[in-house]
Structure formats: C-alpha cells, structure tokens
Amino acid sequence: xxxxxxxxxxxxxxxxxxxxxxxxxxxxxxxxxxxxxxxxxxxxxxxxxxxxxxxxxxxxxxxxxxxxxxxxxxxxxxxxxxxxxxxxxxxxxxxxxxxxxxxxxxxxxxxxxxxxxxxxxxxxxxxxxxxxxxxxxxxxxxxxxxxxxxxxxxxxxxxxxxxxxxxxxxx
Numbered sequence: 001x002x003x004x005x006x007x008x009x010x011x012x013x014x015x016x017x018x019x020x021x022x023x024x025x026x027x028x029x030x031x032x033x034x035x036x037x038x039x040x041x042x043x044x045x046x047x048x049x050x051x052x053x054x055x056x057x058x059x060x061x062x063x064x065x066x067x068x069x070x071x072x073x074x075x076x077x078x079x080x081x082x083x084x085x086x087x088x089x090x091x092x093x094x095x096x097x098x099x100x101x102x103x104x105x106x107x108x109x110x111x112x113x114x115x116x117x118x119x120x121x122x123x124x125x126x127x128x129x130x131x132x133x134x135x136x137x138x139x140x141x142x143x144x145x146x147x148x149x150x151x152x153x154x155x156x157x158x159x160x161x162x163x164x165x166x167x168x169x170x171x
Contacts, residue, residue, distance in 0.1 A: 010098055
C-alpha cells in the first residue's frame with residue numbers, strides 16, 4: 001500500500017490546494033495535520049488579509065493539532081462547493097504522481113496502483129495501467145513478455161500523469 005500520509009513538501013510543491021481539497025486529503029489520511037499547518041502558513045504569508053482560522057492553524061504546534069481538521073472545515077466551508085469526484089480526481093493524480101516518482105521503493109508498484117484503483121472506485125482513466133483490465137486497442141499482451149507488458153503499462157501511467165498534470169499541477 002502507498003505510505004500515508006504523503007510527504008507535505010511533495011503535496012504542496014506539486015499543486016495548490018484549496019481548503020476543500022486539503023480537507024478531503026486529511027479526512028482520507030493522504031495528508032496529516034502538519035501539511036494543513038504548512039498550507040496555512042503559506043496562505044497567510046501570501047495574503048494581505050487572512051481568515052482567523054488560517055492564522056490559528058498556522059500557529060499550531062505539532063502536539064496541538066487535534067483541532068486542525070475542524071479549523072480546515074471552517075476554511076473549506078467558506079469556499080465554493082466542489083463535487084466530490086473533482087476532489088477525488090485531484091488526489092488520485094497526486095497519489096499516482098508520488099507513487100510513480102517513488103516506484104523503485106516498491107517491489108511491485110503496479111500492484112499498489114491496483115489497490116489505488118479499487119480504493120478510488122475503479123476510475124476508467126487509469127484502467128490502461130491496471131494489469132487485470134482488458135486491453136482496449138489492438139495490442140495483444142499474449143504476444144509480448146511480462147516485462148514488455150509492464151513497460152507498456154508504465155508508459156500509459158506516464159501519459160496519464162502528463163495529461164493530469166496539465167489540469168492539477170502548478171509546477
């Protein structure tokens with residue numbers, strides 16, 4: 001399984017999170033309270049007027065983070081409502097980006113992707129790099145080695161990340 005939570009620096013350097021997105025990631029344990037406090041620090045340092053909940057969150061010490069989720073919920077409630085599927089897609093991208101960049105640390109990264117595929121409700125956009133999903137083009141996996149098939153899946157994974165990066169990433 002993917003290590004949870006994802007590293008704060010990875011999450012915050014790859015995209016800008018809204019408070020709703022941060023709350024979703026926190027509630028699903030993809031980020032911890034330290035990510036929320038760092039997000040608050042970055043927000044208040046870039047805004048001329050900050051929400052009191054953001055200021056309180058930014059000032060939390062590591063041993064005081066029990067109320068971090070409530071503060072982020074307050075901040076998220078002040079934002080426009082976003083469909084859950086949009087939040088899930090952004091987090092799917094972030095998780096798969098982290099996993100792809102760190103795949104050498106896993107004995108079978110495609111198995112981890114398969115777990116994520118299940119956890120996220122079988123999103124069709126990542127089906128091309130799920131080993132047990134049927135191929136949707138002329139490619140016949142029986143005509144290729146296991147290594148060739150896995151390299152093809154890695155290529156599909158790269159393509160997904162490139163496409164999704166244009167939608168979700170800030171850098």
